[in-house]
Amino acid sequence: MATLKDISAELGLSVATVSRALNGFPEVSARTRARVQEAADRLGYKPNRIAQRLVTGRSGMVGFIAKLNADMTADQTFLEILTGLTAALAERDVDLVLSVDQHDDPVTVYERMLERGILDGFILNAPVPNDPRVAFLQSRGIPFVMHGQSEPEVHYPFYGIDNRAVSRDAVGLLATLGHRRIALLNGDIRFSFAIDREEGFREAVAQEGLNTPEAFIGHETPSESYGYTEALAMLSGRRGAQPTAIVCGSTLIAAGVMRAAKDLGLSVPADLSLIAHDDALPQFRAVNFDPPLTVTRSPLRDACSPLANHLIDHIAGGEADTLQTRIRAELIVRESTGPVPKGGTDPWP
Amino acid sequence: MATLKDISAELGLSVATVSRALNGFPEVSARTRARVQEAADRLGYKPNRIAQRLVTGRSGMVGFIAKLNADMTADQTFLEILTGLTAALAERDVDLVLSVDQHDDPVTVYERMLERGILDGFILNAPVPNDPRVAFLQSRGIPFVMHGQSEPEVHYPFYGIDNRAVSRDAVGLLATLGHRRIALLNGDIRFSFAIDREEGFREAVAQEGLNTPEAFIGHETPSESYGYTEALAMLSGRRGAQPTAIVCGSTLIAAGVMRAAKDLGLSVPADLSLIAHDDALPQFRAVNFDPPLTVTRSPLRDACSPLANHLIDHIAGGEADTLQTRIRAELIVRESTGPVPKGGTDPWP
DNA sequence: CGGAAAACTCAAAACGTTTTAAATATGGTA
DNA sequence: TACCATATTTAAAACGTTTTGAGTTTTCCG
Incomplete structure (x- = not known):
C-alpha cells in the first residue's frame, strides 16, 4: 500500500507538497501537480482513511442501522435501500457501516456505533413522529439525513415524497x-x-x-x-x-x-x-x-443517490435547510x- | 473526550504507563493501575479507536458483500446472516462494512473495497467450486472466513455444516x-x-x-x-x-x-x-x-458467532487449519x- | 550498608495524513 | 545589481494511541 512518503521519496518532494498536489491546493505548480498525479496513479496510491480521520476528524464512513420487525423480518424496502445506498455512496468514495437493531430502545444502537468514533454521520429511514433518534443525534451534533420527514417542518436534511x-x-x-x-x-x-x-x-x-x-x-x-x-x-x-x-x-x-x-x-x-x-x-x-x-x-431507488449526496454535503458543512428535498410522486x-x-x-x- | 494525555497529566504519570495500566500489561504496579483506572473512569475515558487503529495497523472493520440475484432480490438467508453477524461482531468490537454486488465479475467489488485499505478481512458466503473470490483474496493475503466450503478440502477458515x-x-x-x-x-x-x-x-x-x-x-x-x-x-x-x-x-x-x-x-x-x-x-x-x-x-443464526470469531482470530494470527469447523445438522x-x-x-x- | 536483580516508569518514535509557519526560488522593477 | 513581491516548496507539529529501549526506583540478599 503506497503512502504519501513513498510518492515524495520517489519524486524527491516533501510529503506536504504531495498532499497539497493531490488535494488540489492552488499553491502547487502545474508541473509538480502533474508529476505527483502521475506517480500516485502509477503507485496505486489511495489515502489511508484512518490517518485522514485522525487528523481531520472525518472518516469517510457513514452508518446505517436496519430496524427489524418484531418477527425478525425486515420490511420489503430494506434491501432496495441498501443496494442503492452503497452504490451512491461508493460514487462519492464513502463507505457504509451497517448494524442491525434488535433492541427496544431505538437509540442504543446509534449510541454504540458512535462510541467507536469512526462515523461521520448516519442515514435514517422510517421516521416516526417525534423521532427519538433525531433528538439524540441532534443533541450530539452528529450529521444525518432522513428518508422522509418525522414532522412536516423539520430542521435536518431529508429527501422524500409528499x-x-x-x-x-x-x-x-x-x-x-x-x-x-x-x-x-x-x-x-x-x-x-x-x-x-x-x-x-x-x-x-x-x-x-x-x-x-x-x-x-x-x-x-x-x-x-x-x-x-x-x-x-x-x-x-x-x-x-x-x-x-x-x-x-x-x-x-x-x-x-x-x-x-x-x-x-x-x-x-x-x-x-x-x-x-x-x-x-x-x-x-x-x-x-x-x-x-x-x-x-x-x-425507492431514486431516493438513494440524493440521500447519499445530502448527507455528504451536510457533513462537509452544508446547511441543513438547503438540503431538504420533497418530491411529488407520479x-x-x-x-x-x-x-x-x-x-x-x-x-x- | 478525555485522552491518555489528560489522564497522565491528572496523575503526573507518562502516557506510556497509563496506556499500559489500562491495557492490562503485567509490568505496572497494582497501586498505579488502580489510580489510573479510577481516573479513567472519573474522566470518562474511551480510547480513540482511530488512533489505536493507525498505530496497530488494524482497523477493526471487516467487509461483507451481498450478492444479489439477477432479478435484484436477495436470497432468503441474507438478512438472517446480516443480523447475526453484526451482533456477533459487535460483541468483539468489530464493525461491518457492507457493499452490494451488482456486477458480473464477483471479485471487482472486493477489489474496490480493498483499495481503501481499511478492512481487516472479509466474510464470504455462498461458495462455489473453485471460487474466484478465494483465489483473489488468497493472492492478496487478505484474511477471510467462509460460510461453508468451496471444496471438501480447503486451506482457509470456515464454518459450515456437513x-x-x-x-x-x-x-x-x-x-x-x-x-x-x-x-x-x-x-x-x-x-x-x-x-x-x-x-x-x-x-x-x-x-x-x-x-x-x-x-x-x-x-x-x-x-x-x-x-x-x-x-x-x-x-x-x-x-x-x-x-x-x-x-x-x-x-x-x-x-x-x-x-x-x-x-x-x-x-x-x-x-x-x-x-x-x-x-x-x-x-x-x-x-x-x-x-x-x-x-x-x-x-443459520448459529453460524454467525463462530464465523465472526474465526475471522477475528484469524486476523489476530490464528492458523487457518485450526479455524475450520464443520458441524452436523440435527x-x-x-x-x-x-x-x-x-x-x-x-x-x- | 552495598550491590545486584527485579519491578516499575518514562521519553521518544512510530502509524499516515493535514496544516501552519517558515524558507527558498522565481520574476519583475528600480 | 539590488531589492521586493510573489510563487512554490519545505520542515515540523499535530491528531491519540502503542511499543521500544532506556532509565529509575524498589526489593532482596549477603
Whole structure:
C-alpha cells in the first residue's frame, strides 16, 4: 500500500507538497501537480482513511442501522435501500457501516456505533413522529439525513415524497371517476409517512364532500395477507355498504386485495377500482398485475443517490435547510381504476 | 473526550504507563493501575479507536458483500446472516462494512473495497467450486472466513455444516421407513452446498441399493413456486412412477411441495413423505407446517458467532487449519414422514 | 550498608495524513 | 545589481494511541 512518503521519496518532494498536489491546493505548480498525479496513479496510491480521520476528524464512513420487525423480518424496502445506498455512496468514495437493531430502545444502537468514533454521520429511514433518534443525534451534533420527514417542518436534511399529495392524487382520481365510497388500506400508522397519507386521505375525501367510516380505514404493516383479509371483510358487506374503490399503501397490499376480489367474484375495475402507492421494488412490478395497477409511483431507488449526496454535503458543512428535498410522486393511470359501477353511487352516511 | 494525555497529566504519570495500566500489561504496579483506572473512569475515558487503529495497523472493520440475484432480490438467508453477524461482531468490537454486488465479475467489488485499505478481512458466503473470490483474496493475503466450503478440502477458515451428511440422514430415515422411490428438490446447483447435497443424496440412495432417475432430481433457486411446479410434475405421474418421498433443499421448497400434494388430493405423510433442510429462518417455521415438518436442522443464526470469531482470530494470527469447523445438522423427525404407502414399494428401474 | 536483580516508569518514535509557519526560488522593477 | 513581491516548496507539529529501549526506583540478599 503506497503512502504519501513513498510518492515524495520517489519524486524527491516533501510529503506536504504531495498532499497539497493531490488535494488540489492552488499553491502547487502545474508541473509538480502533474508529476505527483502521475506517480500516485502509477503507485496505486489511495489515502489511508484512518490517518485522514485522525487528523481531520472525518472518516469517510457513514452508518446505517436496519430496524427489524418484531418477527425478525425486515420490511420489503430494506434491501432496495441498501443496494442503492452503497452504490451512491461508493460514487462519492464513502463507505457504509451497517448494524442491525434488535433492541427496544431505538437509540442504543446509534449510541454504540458512535462510541467507536469512526462515523461521520448516519442515514435514517422510517421516521416516526417525534423521532427519538433525531433528538439524540441532534443533541450530539452528529450529521444525518432522513428518508422522509418525522414532522412536516423539520430542521435536518431529508429527501422524500409528499405523502399527503399521494393520497390527494389517489382520491382525486377516484372522485373524478365518480367514486363515493373510497376505502383506505394504509401502512403501519406508527410511521410518519402513513400518518401523512391518512391525514391527506381524510382531507381529500372531505374536500370531495364525502366521508369514509373508520371501519373502512385500515393501517397495518403491509403484507399480502393483510390486504386479503381486510379487503375480504370490507367487500363482503359485513361492515356495511361495500367500497367501490380502495386506496392501498403498497402494491403488496393491492395484491392481497386483488386476490380477495377474485375470490368474491368481483372484477377489477368493473366492480372495484384499485390504486396503490408503488415504491417500484423489482420483486413486485405493478405493470405485471392483472389488470395492470394504477399507482402513485416513486421508485425507492431514486431516493438513494440524493440521500447519499445530502448527507455528504451536510457533513462537509452544508446547511441543513438547503438540503431538504420533497418530491411529488407520479400518478400513473393504468387499468385497475375505472368509473364507479352503476349500483355504487351512494355515498356512505 | 478525555485522552491518555489528560489522564497522565491528572496523575503526573507518562502516557506510556497509563496506556499500559489500562491495557492490562503485567509490568505496572497494582497501586498505579488502580489510580489510573479510577481516573479513567472519573474522566470518562474511551480510547480513540482511530488512533489505536493507525498505530496497530488494524482497523477493526471487516467487509461483507451481498450478492444479489439477477432479478435484484436477495436470497432468503441474507438478512438472517446480516443480523447475526453484526451482533456477533459487535460483541468483539468489530464493525461491518457492507457493499452490494451488482456486477458480473464477483471479485471487482472486493477489489474496490480493498483499495481503501481499511478492512481487516472479509466474510464470504455462498461458495462455489473453485471460487474466484478465494483465489483473489488468497493472492492478496487478505484474511477471510467462509460460510461453508468451496471444496471438501480447503486451506482457509470456515464454518459450515456437513452437507453430504444432510442428504445421508434424510435418505437413511426414508429408507428405514421403507421408501424406495425418493426424489430430490435441491437448491441452485452452482453452489457448493447444493453439489454436496446432491452427491450425498446419490451416494446414500446407491448405498440403499436404490436408484433415482434424473427426472426426479431437480435443482433451482429455492422458492415456493419451484417446489409447487416440480412436485406437481413429479406427483402427477407424468414423469413415470410417482415418488413416495421427497427430500427438499429448503423449507420454502417444502411449502410448495405441500401445496402441490394438497392440490392433487395426496395426504402427507400417508401418501407422501416429506423432509427438508431447515435453516431455521424466523419467517418460516418448520414446526408450524401442517403436518409439522421433519427436517435436518441447522439454524443459520448459529453460524454467525463462530464465523465472526474465526475471522477475528484469524486476523489476530490464528492458523487457518485450526479455524475450520464443520458441524452436523440435527435430524428432527416430526409428522411429515411416515411408512411407505402400500402401493408404493416398487423401486424405480 | 552495598550491590545486584527485579519491578516499575518514562521519553521518544512510530502509524499516515493535514496544516501552519517558515524558507527558498522565481520574476519583475528600480 | 539590488531589492521586493510573489510563487512554490519545505520542515515540523499535530491528531491519540502503542511499543521500544532506556532509565529509575524498589526489593532482596549477603
